[in-house]
Amino acid sequence: MLFSPLISLVALSTSVLSVSAHSLSLKVARQDVEASEAAKPPPTSTPDPTPKKCKKKLKRKAWHTLSNKEKKDYIDAELCLMVKPATLGLPGTQNRFEELQAIHQIPAAISHNVGAFPPYHRLHMHAHEHAMREECGYKGAQP
16 A cells, blocks of 8 residues: 555645635634624524525636726735734745745645645635635735
C-alpha cells in the first residue's frame, strides 16, 4: 500500500482546510449572533423550520466582461480584506486576505496534484467570496 499514507494525508489536509475555511466565516458570524442575541427580546413564537430559498443566484463572470464599476467593487472588497485584522492565528498572517492565501498555500504541495483538488479549490473560492460578501459588503460574485 504505497499510496495509503498519501491518501490519508490528502484526506487530513482536506478536512483541515474545510474546518479552516468554514471557521473564516463562522468566527465572525458567531460574534455577530452573540451581539444581536444580547440586544434581542426573547422569541414569542417558534422559528419557521422551512429552509429559505435563494432569491438571487450569483452568476460568475470572466474578468474581461466586468464593467469598470464591477471591477472597482471587486478590488475594493479585496482591499477591505487586506485591512481587516487576522483572526485565525495562522503563522505569518496579519490580515484576512493573508489568511485566505495561507489556507491555500500551506497544503499546496499536497492538494494541487490529486483528484480531490477541484472540490478543495471550490470550497476555498467559496470561503473567499463569502468573506468578501459578509465582511466587506461585496455584492457581486467571484470573477
